[in-house]
Amino acid sequence: SAVISQKPSRDICQRGTSLTIQCQVDSQVTMMFWYRQQPGQSLTLIATANQGSEATYESGFVIDKFPISRPNLTFSTLTVSNMSPEDSSIYLCSVAGGPYNEQFFGPGTRLTVL
């Protein structure tokens, strides 16, 4: 299984600012995913990030609000832009491993927007 780390683990931010979350994997992976888990809720997919191509966003998520970079096969960033209190969530990075897309998750970044 892949080992995934995220930075920062948590942050408290002011409304209107932006935060970039980093995701590092200990092996090369083709597909990475970014999920959001709002308080008391399930995981919602934000986007799929493949190396060398633009990220694919799910309905309700746009690149201007959640720009993603994928510069190589072991690293990705998600930026939460122009934050509002509604963006307070846990943001999780995951990677697809093996032929059946068994996904492995990072520890998450807990974001609080004041």
Place this chain on the structure above:
Amino acid sequence: AQSVAQPEDQVNVAEGNPLTVKCTYSVSGNPYLFWYVQYPNRGLQFLLKYITGDNLVKGSYGFEAEFNKSQTSFHLKKPSALVSDSALYFCAVRDRDTGRRALTFGSGTRLQVQP
């Protein structure tokens, strides 16, 4: 489209008793099914998966799940619950007949095991 339903927000069970956490799914093709567990302030941990073959799948920490195609269910079970099993459990599905690689998650079920 693919979806997952976890009908119970919370399941309470006494330590030593068997537990069941329910999950039903909907896919247009054939499913890959997964269970994950989330402990407080931690990320998701993989428990087990159903790909094909035997309907009873065994996973980590003594958990198992039974795939039932006719009922489109994938209930998580454990013969004897431990207090340390108390956590949030998520069922997830992926339609293996589409190109979509991301998982769709259920709403989660909080398991509370009482000593």
